[in-house]
Amino acid sequence: MTxxxxxxxxxxxxxxxxxxxxxxxxxxxxxxxAQDRVLALDTLYVNAMLLILIFGIRTGNSLYFxxxxxxxxxxxxxxxxxxxxxxxxxxxx
Amino acid sequence: xxxAAAILVLAGALLAFxxxxxxxxxxxxxxxxxxxxxxxxxxxxxxLIGSMLxxxxxxxxxxxxxxxxxxxxxxTTPVTYMLLLRAAVHRDQTEGRDPLQQDPKGRPQPExxxxxxxx
Numbered sequence: 215m216t217x218x219x220x221x222x223x224x225x226x227x228x229x230x231x232x233x234x235x236x237x238x239x240x241x242x243x244x245x246x247x248a249q250d251r252v253l254a255l256d257t258l259y260v261n262a263m264l265l266i267l268i269f270g271i272r273t274g275n276s277l278y279f280x281x282x283x284x285x286x287x288x289x290x291x292x293x294x295x296x297x298x299x300x301x302x303x304x305x306x307x
Numbered sequence: 308x309x310x311a312a313a314i315l316v317l318a319g320a321l322l323a324f325x326x327x328x329x330x331x332x333x334x335x336x337x338x339x340x341x342x343x344x345x346x347x348x349x350x351x352x353x354x355l356i357g358s359m360l361x362x363x364x365x366x367x368x369x370x371x372x373x374x375x376x377x378x379x380x381x382x383t384t385p386v387t388y389m390l391l392l393r394a395a396v397h398r399d400q401t402e403g404r405d406p407l408q409q410d411p412k413g414r415p416q417p418e419x420x421x422x423x424x425x426x
Contacts, residue, residue, distance in 0.1 A: 224313060226320070227316045227317050227319070227321075233324055233327070234346070235327070237330060238330060247398075248398075252391060254330065256391075257327055257330055260351070261346065263376075264350065282376060286376055286379055287379070290383040294386065296391075297387065297390040297391040298390065298394075300395070300398060301397055
C-alpha cells in the first residue's frame with residue numbers, strides 16, 4: 215500500500231522536475247539578454263541535481279548522491295565564472 | 308517512514324517546478340531572479356530531508372551525508388545570485404538605462420545608444 219504511494223509520488227516528482235528543466239531550457243533559448251540565459255543555466259543545473267537525487271531515491275542507490283554533489287559544485291563554478299565574465303569581460307584578471 | 312519521505316520529495320519537486328515556471332513567466336530580469344531561489348533553498352532542502360529519511364529507513368542506520376549538499380547550496384546560492392545581479396546592474400548602467408525602469412520585453416529603450424547592444 216505504502217509502496218504504491220511511494221512509487222507514484224516519486225514518479226510525479228520526476229515529472230515535475232523534468233517540466234522545470236523544460237521551462238529553464240525555454241528561458242535559456244528565449245533570452246532576451248545574456249543575464250537571463252545565465253540565470254536559466256543555473257536553474258537548469260539545480261533542476262538536474264534534483265532529478266538525479268530523486269532518481270537515486272527511486273532506485274534505492276545512494277551512489278547518485280555523489281553525482282548530485284558534483285553537479286552542484288560545477289553549477290556554482292560555472293555560474294560564478296559567467297557572472298564574472300558579464301561583469302568584467304574576462305574571467306580571470 | 309517512506310510515505311513521509313515521498314511527501315517531502317513531492318513537495319520539493321513542486322517547489323522546483325514552480326520556481327522554473329516563475330523564471331519562464333515573469334516579465335523583467337529583476338523579477339525573474341527571485342523564483343529560482345525557491346528551488347535552490349527550500350526545494351532542495353525538502354528533497355534532501357526526504358532522501359535522508361528514506362535511506363535511513365532503507366539501511367536501518369542514520370544516513371546524513373545529504374547534509375553536505377544542503378550546506379553547500381546554502382553557502383553558494385547567495386554568492387552566485389549577488390554576483391549575477393551586480394553584473395546585470397552594471398550592464399544596464401553602462402548602457403545608460405535605468406535598471407528599475409526596464410520595459411517588460413527587455414528591449415533597449417529608444418534613447419539608449421543604438422550602436423552597441425551587447426546581448
